[in-house]
Amino acid sequence: MRKPPFDVVGISDDGKQLYVTEERGPAKEAVLTTFDFETGKPAAKPLVQVPGFDFQGYVMHSDVDGRLLGVQVEADSGAAVWLDEGMKRFQAEVDAKFGSTINRISCSRCGQPDMVALVFSQSDRLPGRALLYRGADKTWQQVLSFMPGVQPKQMAGVDFQRIKARDGRDLPVWVTMPQGVEPGKPAPAVVLPHGGPWMRGGYWRWEPMAQFLASRGYLVIEPEFRGSTGYGRAHLEAGFKQWGQAMQDDLVDALQWARKRGLANDKACVMGASYGGYATLMGLVRHPDVFRCGVAWVAVADLPLFLEGSMWVLDDIDHWNRKFTLPERVGDPKKDAAALAEVSPVAQAARIRNPLLLAMGEEDVRVPPEHGRRLRDAMTKAGNAPEYVEYKNEGHGWQGVATRVDFAKRVEAFLAKHLAK
Numbered sequence: 113m114r115k116p117p118f119d120v121v122g123i124s125d126d127g128k129q130l131y132v133t134e135e136r137g138p139a140k141e142a143v144l145t146t147f148d149f150e151t152g153k154p155a156a157k158p159l160v161q162v163p164g165f166d167f168q169g170y171v172m173h174s175d176v177d178g179r180l181l182g183v184q185v186e187a188d189s190g191a192a193v194w195l196d197e198g199m200k201r202f203q204a205e206v207d208a209k210f211g212s213t214i215n216r217i218s219c220s221r222c223g224q225p226d227m228v229a230l231v232f233s234q235s236d237r238l239p240g241r242a243l244l245y246r247g248a249d250k251t252w253q254q255v256l257s258f259m260p261g262v263q264p265k266q267m268a269g270v271d272f273q274r275i276k277a278r279d280g281r282d283l284p285v286w287v288t289m290p291q292g293v294e295p296g297k298p299a300p301a302v303v304l305p306h307g308g309p310w311m312r313g314g315y316w317r318w319e320p321m322a323q324f325l326a327s328r329g330y331l332v333i334e335p336e337f338r339g340s341t342g343y344g345r346a347h348l349e350a351g352f353k354q355w356g357q358a359m360q361d362d363l364v365d366a367l368q369w370a371r372k373r374g375l376a377n378d379k380a381c382v383m384g385a386s387y388g389g390y391a392t393l394m395g396l397v398r399h400p401d402v403f404r405c406g407v408a409w410v411a412v413a414d415l416p417l418f419l420e421g422s423m424w425v426l427d428d429i430d431h432w433n434r435k436f437t438l439p440e441r442v443g444d445p446k447k448d449a450a451a452l453a454e455v456s457p458v459a460q461a462a463r464i465r466n467p468l469l470l471a472m473g474e475e476d477v478r479v480p481p482e483h484g485r486r487l488r489d490a491m492t493k494a495g496n497a498p499e500y501v502e503y504k505n506e507g508h509g510w511q512g513v514a515t516r517v518d519f520a521k522r523v524e525a526f527l528a529k530h531l532a533k
Contacts, residue, residue: 115345118147118154122171125178131159131171139282139344142166144183162187164274164282166342168312174222181222186342188272189316190214198223206231206245213238214316221247230255236270236288238262239318262318266291268326270316275369277338277362281350284343285366286314288322288332293375299331300531301376303363303395303403306334307386309351310441312342328524330531331376337362337391339441352441353448355415356394356455363395364402379531383407383523385509386479393457393487396464405530407523409471410508413483415456419445428477458483461490468498469526471519473506499526 121144122131130147134154143158144167160167160183168186173179174196182194191214194200199222206215210233219229227247234240240258245251268288277283293299302325306313314334322332336343337359339351351359363382370376382395382403389411396406412418419438421427429438439445443452453459468491472484481502488500501522503515510516 120147124171124180125173129180133167135345136161137344138346139164140346140349141344142168144169144171159183160185160193164284164343166344168342172222176221176224184216186315190216192217196223202227202229234258234317235264236316236318237264237267266327267318267323268332270319270322272314272316273369275366277358277365279358281338281362282343282347283338283362283365284314284336284340285369286322286334286336287370287375288319288326288334289375290326290329290331293331296374298371298374298377299329300379301331301333301367301370301381302527303333303335303367303380303382305337305363305382305384305388305391306340307384307388308341309337309339309355309359309387309391310341310348312336312340324520324523325527328527330527331370333366333370333376335362335366353443355390355442356398360391360394360398363391364399367402379404381405381407381527381531385409385411387412389413389479390457393464393468394455394460396466396468397457397460400463400466403466405467405469405526407469407526409510409519410473410476410479411457411470411483411487412479413456413487414458415442415452416445416449417483417486418479419443419452422482425480425482426477427480458486458490461487462494464491464494464498465496467526467530469501469522470498471501471503471522473508473510474502474504475507478508 118132118134120132132147132154133142133144135142144160145155145158148155162185165187169184171183172181174181181196181199182192184192192203194203213233213235216232217229219227221227225247229245231243239262242256244253244255268290271287273285275283275285313336325332338347339359341348367380380403382392384392389408392406392408395403470484472481474481488498491498506515510519
């Protein structure tokens with residue numbers, strides 16, 4: 113599918129500036145610039161360029177006089193690039209006041225003596241809190257604390273690294289390190305591929321699953337495998353028709369990197385949801401010597417069913433995705449049938465010999481439970497039945513507290529059993 117030459121992301125309050133993003137360089141990373149109405153093209157000079165990342169963010173204008181105040185951007189973490197001197201000073205004061213958190217400012221009458229600002233603070237150890245600042249009397253008031261029971265001192269730190277995959281591709285990796293783990297004291301690892309797969313998996317922030325696993329003593333490795341977004345279109349397109357292949361190799365390369373760094377020992381499992389669940393299943397198919405076990409939930413397991421659908425199975429994948437997007441990015445179910453069978457977990461079920469915990473949502477229409485049922489039956493027929501659970505009244509992810517608690521207990525017991533020292 114052809115992509116538009118640029119994307120519009122905003123317009124100035126006076127209507128004179130149109131802000132656009134355009135992909136540039138060999139990595140095809142999106143940069144923020146303005147549209148040049150005389151040439152009919154994006155301006156050559158970017159306003160914001162974040163090397164190694166696509167521009168993600170928005171422009172901020174004054175509600176007093178319409179001036180461009182700055183730009184909010186996302187790299188490994190969020191940051192505001194303020195052009196207004198008053199907001200530069202205020203951001204510096206906020207950062208000094210709250211220490212090692214990312215502090216996002218949303219304000220009315222920004223930079224003015226009577227400014228009112230809402231500051232959202234968060235970090236890898238702090239889920240977040242919102243505070244209200246009133247410039248008229250320089251007072252602060254906490255408005256909201258997200259998950260106040262979380263104690264930051266007990267949480268694990270999150271690190272961001274860029275490593276090289278086996279073919280030389282730049283591979284961003286998020287690492288959540290349980291307390292007490294340092295080089296020379298490696299921990300058992302859980303490789304946690306994100307869902308999508310055409311999305312960005314991680315940011316420098318508190319994430320519940322990674323923190324849960326780290327609290328049990330596991331090193332959590334989350335690769336932004338090829339096919340992920342946010343790191344340039346070239347990284348996205350490198351994943352086209354690589355389900356179960358090079359995308360899978362990226363997971364192993366990230367684990368091997370952690371082992372060479374002395375962070376991970378020789379005990380590892382793989383787990384994930386949706387596409388991450390698919391990657392978990394293919395990890396057990398292709399790399400049983402690397403991953404002792406797998407935990408997959410709401411997982412794509414049957415590629416023909418995913419690509420073509422069935423009149424007997426309800427899902428929410430529309431006709432246009434099946435006609436255009438999926439054939440380009442995953443494979444054509446007719447032309448590529450043989451290759452797809454090699455990377456379809458149901459078709460390769462007999463090769464899954466290591467322990468698997470498989471969970472599906474009974475009401476899931478993104479990845480219907482039929483995927484899990486077919487894999488369960490195929491593995492059972494092959495003589496290696498998975499530990500299987502299907503949650504009632506749950507869709508593509510767990511919403512009920514009882515479901516979340518039950519699943520967490522299952523995961524804890526499963527990993528403890530198969531990653532035991």
